[in-house]
Amino acid sequence: MLNSIVSRWMLYGTLWMVAVGSGYAQDAPLPEDLTTLGPEELLALELIPIDVLGAHIHPKGVWMAGYRFGSMHMKPAHGLHDRAYALEPKAMHTGMHMVEAMYGITDRLTLAAMLSYQRSILRLQTTEGMRYRITASGLGDVQIALHYALRASMVHYLTSFAGLSLPVGRVNLWSDRLPRPLPYAMRPGSGTWDMLIGLASIHRLKDWNLGVHGDALWRIGKNTYGYRLGHRIHAGAWATYRLWSWLAFTMHVDGHLLGDVSGRDARLDPHVSPMDDPALQGDRHVMVQPSINIYLPKGPLRGMRWALHLDLPLKVWHETAAMEMHRQWILALQWAW
Numbered sequence: 001m002l003n004s005i006v007s008r009w010m011l012y013g014t015l016w017m018v019a020v021g022s023g024y025a026q027d028a029p030l031p032e033d034l035t036t037l038g039p040e041e042l043l044a045l046e047l048i049p050i051d052v053l054g055a056h057i058h059p060k061g062v063w064m065a066g067y068r069f070g071s072m073h074m075k076p077a078h079g080l081h082d083r084a085y086a087l088e089p090k091a092m093h094t095g096m097h098m099v100e101a102m103y104g105i106t107d108r109l110t111l112a113a114m115l116s117y118q119r120s121i122l123r124l125q126t127t128e129g130m131r132y133r134i135t136a137s138g139l140g141d142v143q144i145a146l147h148y149a150l151r152a153s154m155v156h157y158l159t160s161f162a163g164l165s166l167p168v169g170r171v172n173l174w175s176d177r178l179p180r181p182l183p184y185a186m187r188p189g190s191g192t193w194d195m196l197i198g199l200a201s202i203h204r205l206k207d208w209n210l211g212v213h214g215d216a217l218w219r220i221g222k223n224t225y226g227y228r229l230g231h232r233i234h235a236g237a238w239a240t241y242r243l244w245s246w247l248a249f250t251m252h253v254d255g256h257l258l259g260d261v262s263g264r265d266a267r268l269d270p271h272v273s274p275m276d277d278p279a280l281q282g283d284r285h286v287m288v289q290p291s292i293n294i295y296l297p298k299g300p301l302r303g304m305r306w307a308l309h310l311d312l313p314l315k316v317w318h319e320t321a322a323m324e325m326h327r328q329w330i331l332a333l334q335w336a337w
């Protein structure tokens, strides 16, 4: 099922490129246009929730920089209780730093790049009841994308993006406590070249922004260790309410679909730990994501947007994952000039 969904998305990706190609050729200014707004005015509109990655544009010549820190807790999935493993995962925590840069090439076309660094801590228990923890850290893959506004009127904002994820992240990690490499979920990199596409549509109604979005990440080929991570799809909807010009609240519901690992890292034994089983790396869940967004119109931090964001599972399908999402929070900063 995942394959047919993703191939449909790839078709949309092709259509996107055609649309961008024709739009780029004209690139005429739009009537009553969001692109006439300054960089700060645009950030102040809180158009895109900070957790919907990308899917926005900046006017020509405008730079944006962003930083976010995310703290994610995962726990073992309930569906695994009927199996016995020599090594049982108990909990995993991942802290992730992400920096992003965006630049408006034209009023409709924006270039974006993103780099991440993550550190994971995994708690394990042996069948004899001995507990220990292992840690892993490193740079993740670099993402480069083009974002294009198909519409940018004051009431309807339709943006798309397409890009590449470059396999610069670490894939081969070891701990002195394990006789084999660290499991798939602790590796910051994928080791494969991946394609990204996405679309977001936002309607503005007075103090409300209502949006829907979808994006897909499609992995190409296999990495040097003989596997690739699962393809990934996100789709969701949100509502943002601007209470004052500097304060907005967002409620976002987001579905995640992550396929299993294809192929396998032959150095890992799936019978030892569920985290080493390629068939248990997929994940399906729906999250509720409330966030507070603050925009500072004056003072020394003028023009900066802050967001604090929570991720809580609404529904998790247990049988498909070694570990499942428990909770996450993200603090994000963005500024444009």
Ligand SMILES: [Cu+2]
Residues within 6 Å of the ligand: 056, 057, 058, 064, 102
């Ligand atoms: Cu931006």
